[in-house]
Amino acid sequence: MRILRKMADMAANAKFRIKLLVSYFLLVSFIILALGFAYYQISARNMLANVKESLGNVVINNNQLLDEKLQYIRDKSEMLPIDNELYQVITETDVADNESLLKADRRITQILFKYFGGDTDIYASFILTPPYNFGNTARMFVMPEAFYASSLYRKAVAGKGDLVWVPTYRFAETLGEKEMSGLDFEFSKLVSAVKQLNLTFIDDKGIFHALPQTMQKPVLMINLTPDYVGRLFADYARQSEFRHLSYGILDDGGAVIIDSDPGRGASEGPPSWMGEAKAMKYGSIQKIIDEKKMVISFSRMESTGWISYIEIPVKDALQDLNALRRYSTFFLILMLVVSILLAYGMSVFITKPISRMKKAMKLMERGNFHIHISEQGRDEFGHLIRTFNHMNDRIQTLIEENYASRLREKDAELMALNLQLNPHFLYNTLTTLYWIAIENNQKEMSLIIHHLADMLQTSTRNKKETWPLRTDLDWLNKYIYIMSSRFEELFRVQMDVEEGLMDREVPKLFLQPFVENAIIHGFAEKEQGGVIEIKGWSDGEMVFFTVADNGRGIEKEQIDQLRSGKIGSTGMLNVEKRIKLLYGSQYGLEVHSNKGSGTTIVIRMGTFPGKQDKTEVQ
Incomplete structure (x- = not known):
């Protein structure tokens, strides 16, 4: 005893x-x-x-x-x-x-x-x-x-x-x-x-x-x-x-x-x-x-x-x-020795909550506010972590409110740009119908009006700024048919677009202005033999589209004036602004052309940024 x-x-x-x-x-x-x-x-x-x-x-x-x-x-x-x-x-x-x-x-x-x-x-x-x-x-x-x-x-x-x-x-x-x-x-x-x-x-x-x-x-x-x-x-x-x-x-x-x-x-x-x-x-x-x-x-x-x-x-x-x-x-003896050494490392466990908070603060310093420290225990460290998470949620809410306000401003600007494009197209379409009525009998008019009705219905039903590429190409094909009816035997269109891109979201009517420019301006001096080639492909997260024609081309000085806005081109500027607003300033258009050798428009787009997942800090 x-x-x-x-x-x-x-x-x-x-x-x-x-x-x-x-x-x-x-x-x-x-x-x-x-x-x-x-x-x-x-x-x-x-x-x-x-x-x-x-x-x-x-x-x-x-x-x-x-x-x-x-x-x-x-x-x-x-x-x-x-x-x-x-x-x-x-x-x-x-x-x-x-x-x-x-x-x-x-x-x-x-x-x-x-x-x-x-x-x-x-x-x-x-x-x-x-x-x-x-x-x-x-x-x-x-x-x-x-x-x-x-x-x-x-x-x-x-x-x-x-x-x-x-x-x-x-x-x-x-x-x-x-x-x-x-x-x-x-x-x-x-x-x-x-x-x-x-x-x-x-x-x-x-x-x-x-x-x-x-x-x-x-x-x-x-x-x-x-x-x-x-x-x-x-x-x-x-x-x-x-x-x-x-x-x-x-x-x-x-x-x-x-x-x-x-x-x-x-x-x-x-x-x-x-x-x-x-x-x-x-x-x-x-x-x-x-x-x-x-x-x-x-x-x-x-x-x-x-x-x-x-x-x-x-x-x-x-x-x-x-x-x-x-x-x-032998393994058991080794584990017993290791267990003794691990006892001295218990202090690391005590300082672990501080290390997690330090890691979270570094992420916040880099601009990542979508973080959350897992809450463990009801001691002082647990209270401190809960307070930190509450503070971070408030900061994230303020940032999201500010971001939503900016998005509303972007939406307003996008809607204004869209409104610029639609009257321009409707005017050209009515002109086309006028010339068809004069140059042709009424037999073909019903088909053209049917295509036009489909196009207007597709545009008005979709209130979003984007839609699937498949929808955009269908709309474009109807437009090309109407223009082909007006300019008989003037041009033909070739399309080569990757099948994997068909369900990808793209800006509405982003190809139509360039096809229209090729027909109206590029083939102005042609009576036949015009060719428009439309291609689309992906390279990683980047998506490329080209619209190329064999028309009369554009001089470099004229291209610079178009890009700077000195010469009015509602369609081209509209598309470029929409792409930059949707994807970022690093995306947009490139124009390659020389007088008498045709014009190629290169369109670069990315993917829409998704909502970030909350990072769990352990």
Whole structure:
């Protein structure tokens, strides 16, 4: 008790910095240790899941490859019952004549080679009849009497013409060769496929023939070694990084077909997880086998129904966690050291509100009043920040009110400029109608008036200073049609405007004055052959338009007088003033022309300035 009381007194009398350091250290230590433990458990679970997935993929891929090979054998065996040559050989062979049997054996051997000779993994293949075993007997020989008395024949009959796979069996014991049971030879254990052949034949006249009722159906027997079935798993086991990996293949009843552990046999019975594997068909499970936690990944083969599996101890699956444990310990120690150093940096947190206000003031000094300092806490600094934000909002309101007043002045000036343009155009349009009425009959007048009505309707409905470029070009095309009707064959217009600009906002009727100038002034000395080219394109945030003609051109002195206002040009000056008011003084018009070589007007515009988002100062 005295020790605890003494420690409490020391804690009460310690400096605030020491209290802060100790409390921060204890808090961070607890968090780091808890996170380290959780990280280790999550890593172990994820690593085990990855191993299960990896082993499962290996088993499934190996089964698919093996299924393809076994399916190839099945597909070839399906062709034998309808092989006309085999039918003729079997039915025409005289079983009492040795020479006839030998000839039949050579022909059937050739037939078997035609179907199965290309697969080097097939150990041997036969077609057995009670009197004779046809096929290549160089590697092994099966006595017909022993075969027809064995379980192999009974399974072939039970298959009713289907190919039946028979798991590994001892050759001598299954075929009744007891005197050979003590011998060890190459094919002592085999995997076989047997099929009773329901031979048929269709002659040249299309008549279907089956084997005579008195003739016993022959049986196809294909023999494979267990190595053929388990080779893929053996290769994976040799290359695997897991030291205690084992594998095997079981038939549907749990009998062992192959097993990487020679010490385990059929006497042990089916494994404890066999029932789950048959129900799941494929997947991974975790079981305790011989007091060891084991991971078993398995998959059922489609062609045979056998179950192949790979199993490893959980300890092997998590072997990489040893290195992770060392790295985690080093990381935890490093974090504890860093946490002590960070305790001395707490003063930075105290001065953080002042730093945020300093940053906001610098932004205001640069003219950015759309700022807001996030408000945190109810202490003195929080009150100071709220007062600063309130002051900044008031300044922003005053600026916006002043800006709105200036905008209203701009709108008034823009409206006045627009009013200058509309009477000028209406006057020219009425003149055009007058000349059309004189020079042409009334037939074309209705179309011109229709275009004029559309133009006036579009202009009067849109009260804004701008509209989409698509609308402006539509309006301009109607204007060009009216002018073309007046000045027949005098000019033609070519347009090349980027499609991406069609929905962009532009000043109303900003191209019309230049087209009108080209027609009225540029082509004044022409009777035909006038060309007006209108182009539009974008370059980043800049938008360019050109109106070029091949008219008589303008001298440089006259251009200067137009720009200075000494020579009146209501349309050109109107458009330039509107562009500068809308986009800024850096935008506007350029006139390029020489006497006798045409005129090109270049129009430069930008984008409308949008409302600034409020900057959040953290």
